[in-house]
Amino acid sequence: MDNRIKELRKFKKLSQEALANACNVSRQTINAIENNKYDPSLELAFQLADNLEVSVDELFLYKNRGNS
Secondary structure, X not given: OEEOHHHHHHHOOOOHHHHHHHHOOOHHHHHHHXXXXXXXOHHHHHHHHHHHOOOHHXXXXXXXXXXX
């Protein structure tokens, strides 16, 4: 699942550490999510969206991997 976390985080001038602290996760977790190496839980997805002031739909871009 692609996301816009890095783009929106930089727009808001937040470091990975600051966003991680706001969401009560590690900086490594934010890095892994930004690099599509980890899909966050639904709760964390809502926390990220809330902290970045966007909807979950605006933050995460779902790609259907099965059908085109």
